[in-house]
Amino acid sequence: xxxxxxxxxxxxxxxxxxxxxxxxxxVLPEGVxxxxxxxxxxxxxxxxxxxxxxxxxxxxxxxxxYGATRVQESIAAEAWPGDLxxxxxxxxxxxxxxxxxxxxxxxxxxxxxxxxxxxxxxxxDLHELVACHVRNHASVxxxxxxxxxxxxxxxxxxxxxxxxxxxxxKSQKTALPRLINAGVYCLARRWVAEIPVEKTLxxxxxxxxxxxxxxxxxxxxxxxxxxxxxxxxxxxxxxFITQPVGGQL
Numbered sequence: 001x002x003x004x005x006x007x008x009x010x011x012x013x014x015x016x017x018x019x020x021x022x023x024x025x026x027v028l029p030e031g032v033x034x035x036x037x038x039x040x041x042x043x044x045x046x047x048x049x050x051x052x053x054x055x056x057x058x059x060x061x062x063x064x065x066y067g068a069t070r071v072q073e074s075i076a077a078e079a080w081p082g083d084l085x086x087x088x089x090x091x092x093x094x095x096x097x098x099x100x101x102x103x104x105x106x107x108x109x110x111x112x113x114x115x116x117x118x119x120x121x122x123x124x125d126l127h128e129l130v131a132c133h134v135r136n137h138a139s140v141x142x143x144x145x146x147x148x149x150x151x152x153x154x155x156x157x158x159x160x161x162x163x164x165x166x167x168x169x170k171s172q173k174t175a176l177p178r179l180i181n182a183g184v185y186c187l188a189r190r191w192v193a194e195i196p197v198e199k200t201l202x203x204x205x206x207x208x209x210x211x212x213x214x215x216x217x218x219x220x221x222x223x224x225x226x227x228x229x230x231x232x233x234x235x236x237x238x239x240f241i242t243q244p245v246g247g248q249l
Contacts, residue, residue, distance in 0.1 A: 010056035011110035017118035018065025033067030055126040063104040098201030117183030123223035132219035133186040139215035143184035145225035150178035162217040
């Protein structure tokens, strides 16, 4: 970015938290969803919400599916800051990441809205992400992270101004330091509202690719990134949290 970043108010945030965590079934007890995976003595959801709060988020909507009751009970048992509101929306049947996003939209009010994957922790600068979104009059703005090996994630290609030009599927060809989708987005409300209601859709595979070249931007605003999608990365999450940089977890 060029010059100082203008401070923008932080929008409402939807957290995609309906995942089963199939790759963690050998680690998590039966019925425990991925977002409640224990990390450094707390459910992962606690760390994620704390990180969002420290970045200025004051309204969180958890889009739940598998294990929704457990998540609701866990959230209710915690002592949260008085100026933080946490709502939950439960999908009756799996809707995919895109369908879950649309399902949760009506529980938010801001424009734009933030979207965060419920299995990812980042040191993300949300103020800069929102500033990038506003400056570009974007429909979708994706936060990017640098990783030493993108083969597990796939890579994102974009122009110097941040306009996304394509995706590279995960493969050995991307086993290099690359920019990847960090699972944090700033989205125009009108764009989310156009997603069909109660239809199973993948954000990553069905909704984002057609946006390439059409108001879809990316912004390099993530200093560190980790997901808890595998037993190894779940174990590494504890070290990630205890050695904070930028996000001050």
